[in-house]
Amino acid sequence: MTAPPPRLDATQLGAYFALIEASSLLKHAVEQQLRDAGDLSYVQFQLLATLGDSPTGSRRMTDLADGVVYSRSGLTYQAQTLEKRGLVTRTPSADDERSVTVTITEEGRAVLAGIFPGHVAVLDDLLFAPLSRSDVEALADVLARARDHMRRTPPRSAEPRRRKKTTGTDQAP
Amino acid sequence: MTAPPPRLDATQLGAYFALIEASSLLKHAVEQQLRDAGDLSYVQFQLLATLGDSPTGSRRMTDLADGVVYSRSGLTYQAQTLEKRGLVTRTPSADDERSVTVTITEEGRAVLAGIFPGHVAVLDDLLFAPLSRSDVEALADVLARARDHMRRTPPRSAEPRRRKKTTGTDQAP
DNA sequence: GTGATGTGCTTCGAAGTCGAAGCAACTGGA
DNA sequence: TCCAGTTGCTTCGACTTCGAAGCACATCAC
Numbered sequence: 001m002t003a004p005p006p007r008l009d010a011t012q013l014g015a016y017f018a019l020i021e022a023s024s025l026l027k028h029a030v031e032q033q034l035r036d037a038g039d040l041s042y043v044q045f046q047l048l049a050t051l052g053d054s055p056t057g058s059r060r061m062t063d064l065a066d067g068v069v070y071s072r073s074g075l076t077y078q079a080q081t082l083e084k085r086g087l088v089t090r091t092p093s094a095d096d097e098r099s100v101t102v103t104i105t106e107e108g109r110a111v112l113a114g115i116f117p118g119h120v121a122v123l124d125d126l127l128f129a130p131l132s133r134s135d136v137e138a139l140a141d142v143l144a145r146a147r148d149h150m151r152r153t154p155p156r157s158a159e160p161r162r163r164k165k166t167t168g169t170d171q172a173p
Numbered sequence: 174m175t176a177p178p179p180r181l182d183a184t185q186l187g188a189y190f191a192l193i194e195a196s197s198l199l200k201h202a203v204e205q206q207l208r209d210a211g212d213l214s215y216v217q218f219q220l221l222a223t224l225g226d227s228p229t230g231s232r233r234m235t236d237l238a239d240g241v242v243y244s245r246s247g248l249t250y251q252a253q254t255l256e257k258r259g260l261v262t263r264t265p266s267a268d269d270e271r272s273v274t275v276t277i278t279e280e281g282r283a284v285l286a287g288i289f290p291g292h293v294a295v296l297d298d299l300l301f302a303p304l305s306r307s308d309v310e311a312l313a314d315v316l317a318r319a320r321d322h323m324r325r326t327p328p329r330s331a332e333p334r335r336r337k338k339t340t341g342t343d344q345a346p
Numbered sequence: 347g348t349g350a351t352g353t354g355c356t357t358c359g360a361a362g363t364c365g366a367a368g369c370a371a372c373t374g375g376a
Numbered sequence: 377t378c379c380a381g382t383t384g385c386t387t388c389g390a391c392t393t394c395g396a397a398g399c400a401c402a403t404c405a406c
Contacts, residue, residue: 008293008301015309016296018316020219023196024242025323041392046193062354069197071394076356078392098354098401120181123189128181130322131315136188138311142304143191149303150198214362235384244364249386251362271371271384 026127033122038115043070043078045119048087048112051104058103060093087111199300206295211288216243216251218292221260221285224277231276233266260284 008016027042034040040048046068051057059067065075079102082088087108093099104112128136181189200215207213213221219241224230232240238248252275255261260281266272277285301309 007297011306011313012296012301012309014317015313016300018313018320019192019196019300020200021242022316022320022323023192025320027193028242029323043392060354069194069201072355073357073395074393080356093354096354096402100355123185124180126323126326127189127192127319128185129326130318133184135315135318136185139315140184140188140191142308142312143195144187145303145308146300147191147195147198150195150202150299153299153302216362233384245385246365246387247363253386254362266384269372269384273385 022127026123029126030119030122033118034115037118038111040111040115041078043068043074044082044087045112045115047075047078047082047102048104048108051088051102052109052112056103057109058101061100061102064102082108195300199296202299203292203295206291207288210291211284213284213288214251216241216247217255217260218285218288220248220251220255220275221277221281224261224275225282225285229276230282231274234273234275237275255281 030045031042034042034045038045047064050064050067051059061075061079062072064070064079065072068075070078079088079090079100083090087105089103089105090100091103093101131139204215207215207218211218220237223237223240224232234248234252235245237243237252238245241248243251252261252263252273256263260278262276262278263273264276266274304312
């Protein structure tokens with residue numbers, strides 16, 4: 001009953017904590033700015049930005065949810081909110097009746113454009129100010145690899161729709 | 174006033190998105206493990222871990238909230254929850270009657286110990302697997318600097334109630 | 347076709363989260 | 377001492393978030 005072997009050394013632990021803390025701090029700061037500048041929550045901004053980034057300005061609900069790492073039901077809620085405000089439209093897909101296509105409106109783009117400068121300013125002040133060019137490059141490189149790995153390794157949504165049971169943590173008779 | 178020049182290049186944008194995405198994905202995965210292993214939310218785990226890390230096993234509410242980047246009211250709620258489960262105790266401070274000292278209990282430490290191995294395993298699999306030793310070192314270094322900078326730079330909410338008149342831009346030490 | 351199963355989205359209920367307001371204790375200057 | 381301003385925490389109300397359950401369409405094997 002001695003301590004189990006923790007396979008993390010001090011550097012790893014430091015990286016982990018720094019990652020969580022830095023992203024939390026940054027997110028809070030950005031959230032504040034978004035609230036002030038365009039009365040958007042962070043998720044809403046992410047959604048608009050994702051849509052704005054798309055060539056067509058639209059995405060399917062599910063893809064949007066995956067993109068911003070968000071629950072489907074939560075996305076339904078936010079999409080409704082954004083639709084009420086006229087920043088996106090939701091239309092049934094042509095090829096698949098079940099599917100809903102979300103599209104950013106002109107007004108949505110306008111809000112996005114209005115927010116963006118301040119958004120960038122916050123990032124500059126808080127995230128990039130103390131970092132050199134090569135710091136940023138290293139950060140982008142390492143985190144992109146980590147992200148891609150995590151995307152590839154379905155941690156939680158291995159089975160989005162819980163199958164009855166396939167593995168035997170507890171085995172049925 | 175035409176569009177102000179966005180001062181972010183592609184690399185910076187990539188670093189920003191990768192940071193948000195990676196931390197989101199990681200947090201979700203960890204959340205899942207915490208739920209399964211010890212029925213704790215991420216915040217609750219952070220709180221216990223912070224307390225467990227303290228030499229005395231205790232902290233003031235406010236310091237705790239600052240440590241995990243959390244609202245005070247939210248902390249009150251979580252502290253009550255943890256107290257009900259017997260994982261922490263809350264006692265008025267000796268020197269300041271307003272202040273509440275939160276202390277981790279033996280049971281709290283036990284829960285923490287039970288969770289830790291699985292927690293580490295998730296980190297290994299998802300975050301560290303695709304990264305080299307020097308990657309992790311770079312990550313820890315860069316993010317630690319960013320975090321420290323953000324901690325030092327009160328974003329925009331520096332004064333929730335404080336009415337300081339220090340002209341938002343004074344940097345002169 | 348037809349039924350079984352999978353997929354896309356929404357609804358529902360419960361829990362978590364935040365900011366503002368409020369209470370009580372501390373502080374410093376007159 | 378007194379009192380106004382500050383600080384530490386909690387309460388309150390409104391909103392957000394999630395997972396599970398549910399509905400409707402799609403797809404596949406036969």
